[in-house]
Amino acid sequence: MTPNDLNSHPLTVLSIVVPCFNEDAVLKETYSRLSSLREHLVREGKIAHGSEIVFVDDGSCDRTWELIDGWVRGGAPVVGVKLSRNCGHQNALLAGLTSANGDAVITIDADLQDDESAIERMVDAFHQGNEVVYGVRAKRASDTWFKRTTARTFYRLMAALGVRTVFDHADYRLLSRRAIQYLCQFNEVNLFLRGVVPLLGLRSAVVHYDRRPRFAGESKYPLAKMVEFALNGITSFSVTPLRAITLLGFAISLACLALAIWVIFVKLTFPNAVPGWASTILPIYFLGGVQLFCAGVLGEYVGKIYTEIKRRPRFLIEKVAERSRSISVGRPQGHRFHRPVRGKVQRTRAAHGENAT
Ligand code: UDP
Numbered sequence: 001m002t003p004n005d006l007n008s009h010p011l012t013v014l015s016i017v018v019p020c021f022n023e024d025a026v027l028k029e030t031y032s033r034l035s036s037l038r039e040h041l042v043r044e045g046k047i048a049h050g051s052e053i054v055f056v057d058d059g060s061c062d063r064t065w066e067l068i069d070g071w072v073r074g075g076a077p078v079v080g081v082k083l084s085r086n087c088g089h090q091n092a093l094l095a096g097l098t099s100a101n102g103d104a105v106i107t108i109d110a111d112l113q114d115d116e117s118a119i120e121r122m123v124d125a126f127h128q129g130n131e132v133v134y135g136v137r138a139k140r141a142s143d144t145w146f147k148r149t150t151a152r153t154f155y156r157l158m159a160a161l162g163v164r165t166v167f168d169h170a171d172y173r174l175l176s177r178r179a180i181q182y183l184c185q186f187n188e189v190n191l192f193l194r195g196v197v198p199l200l201g202l203r204s205a206v207v208h209y210d211r212r213p214r215f216a217g218e219s220k221y222p223l224a225k226m227v228e229f230a231l232n233g234i235t236s237f238s239v240t241p242l243r244a245i246t247l248l249g250f251a252i253s254l255a256c257l258a259l260a261i262w263v264i265f266v267k268l269t270f271p272n273a274v275p276g277w278a279s280t281i282l283p284i285y286f287l288g289g290v291q292l293f294c295a296g297v298l299g300e301y302v303g304k305i306y307t308e309i310k311r312r313p314r315f316l317i318e319k320v321a322e323r324s325r326s327i328s329v330g331r332p333q334g335h336r337f338h339r340p341v342r343g344k345v346q347r348t349r350a351a352h353g354e355n356a357t
């Protein structure tokens with residue numbers, strides 16, 4: 001970046017949002033690395049002194065919140081957002097994005113799998129006019145074969161179903177303030193950020209980095225959660241499976257027609273032929289299976305309509321810890337912590353600004 005570029009963007013306030021679910025094993029290291037990086041970027045004149053790290057505690061039951069609150073009390077440039085329960089990775093990210101103050105907001109996982117040094121290149125890309133900067137994994141050799149294969153199959157399937165996602169990009173990205181405002185207009189309860197962000201239509205860039213192994217602790221995405229995430233992604237963004245069912249039904253009807261023609265042909269040509277057991281029983285089982293499968297796919301979409309129609313809040317903020325004070329939420333409209341997108345802020349104490357932590 002040239003000094004001229006720096007002068008034209010002297011005071012970018014950067015927020016780094018980190019969703020945390022039972023991450024006390026790794027969080028100290030994450031905090032230390034992100035703080036050093038923040039200081040480095042401030043010294044370089046790339047970001048403003050008021051830049052912050054926003055830790056979102058997604059209903060952890062270990063010491064995650066104690067650590068975050070301790071840093072806030074110690075005067076670190078940290079904001080803590082505590083959700084009232086585990087709302088899931090995507091909703092925790094959204095809670096962080098809507099609580100952050102920055103002109104540019106970067107989301108990064110707590111486990112240090114995503115190389116934090118790419119943040120500087122993301123900020124440079126932002127200064128060059130990009131409002132969305134995707135962190136894309138150049139290498140993911142550190143992931144297990146299973147994780148790598150299932151993830152890549154998922155990206156390919158999404159592409160085949162006509163959903164625009166960025167290959168090998170997870171939730172490590174920079175969004176401008178305007179991008180977050182656009183994002184806030186997407187009101188779906190079943191949030192799938194990787195599908196929504198490309199729909200914002202803003203100028204974007206890609207920054208490559210090498211994916212590392214988890215620094216400490218265990219993955220918070222067991223197989224069941226991964227399958228749920230993938231199903232959510234597909235059914236929230238594509239009606240192709242429903243069309244596939246129609247096509248399948250059509251194909252099976254044609255096959256049945258052909259079978260009927262064959263039966264008539266056998267009947268007329270070989271008067272003594274006894275119709276086979278297999279040709280009677282097999283289609284019954286086969287059609288039974290197809291019908292159940294189709295009912296399941298339809299059920300997925302009906303279930304989605306059901307959860308969307310209820311319009312439940314996507315996250316509930318129990319409390320927020322900030323540098324100058326540590327207060328419960330429930331502040332007047334217009335305050336930065338009162339712009340959640342369909343997320344609800346829960347009033348934990350009656351008076352505004354009262355100490356809650
Ligand atoms: N996470 C979260 N809520 C959850 C599950 C995960 O906030 O319900 C956070 C987790 O703390 C981490 C990030 O989401 O910062 C990604 O999770 P993880 O690294 O366990 O997933 P993986 O890399 O194994 O897919």
Ligand code: MG
Nearest residue numbers: 109111113214
């Ligand atoms: Mg991880």
